[in-house]
Amino acid sequence: MDSANEAAGGAASRLGQAGKAAWLGRAAEAGMNTPEKSIVIGEGMTKRIKPAARSIGAKWYQAWSKNFPEDGVLMTDEQLEIALARNSRWFYSKINQGYKIYDIGPKGLNITSPFYQLERDIIEKTGYPTTPLIGF
């Protein structure tokens, strides 16, 4: 678990259910009080996430340029781990800041993106509320 996890979801789990609920409540409340602070998650960056985020004035995770293949070579397992950790830190930071999370969901029946899967796992672990966003 990386340091961001320790600071956020990890902290919530150490607090126990009551503490976790209080922590989540504060975060959710912060999100509701500042509706401009929102992000969009899901699968499909160009055709789904970006249009969805722009339609509601939300932010989205900006993929790291180091994730882009050079000479046609995809990320190694180690590089993927680093990239996922970066995504995780970003996502936990948004949760800690009380961002409202809009979820446009997977493209189809199965999640194939490791980055979206990571975000869904964090939501599952923390119980942080999300709002399904239809139309994308």
Added chain:
Amino acid sequence: MKNTENIDILKKYFNFLITNLNFKIKEVRSLNYALYAKFISNNVGIYFSYEFRDFIPHIQITKIDTEDLKERPGLYTIKELYKDNNFKLQSFYLDEILSFQAQNEYKSYFQNIKTIEDAIKISSELLETYAIDYLKGNDFNFTELDKWFKEEIRMH
């Protein structure tokens, strides 16, 4: 690697669509982080979408009446659309076709890939092996897949 090289790779492995099944390439967009392409026949459209950081290409196969091929909306939106009993989905991803046929999970085929070419090659082989009836626009196959898909959504 120049972006045009990825287009060449795509054309190489998906050439069977053009030579065997009368598809034509309608659009190709190659970026440093992704490769997108549309193939169109007289009744089927294929939307190829590969965002490299996700490792696995998405291949959407759609029964079409015109050449206006759009990306299918996501699962949450389809759930809403299915609330209309008359709604019939005519667009499916290759991984859903594999699931319908009880094949191995789509992403399991990509576990050992190292390059963009590896991924494109595997996706084209799976498309040709398991989706040929859909590529030909067989109505029965699309109808059966729609029934299965609707049931899958109801169960989940």
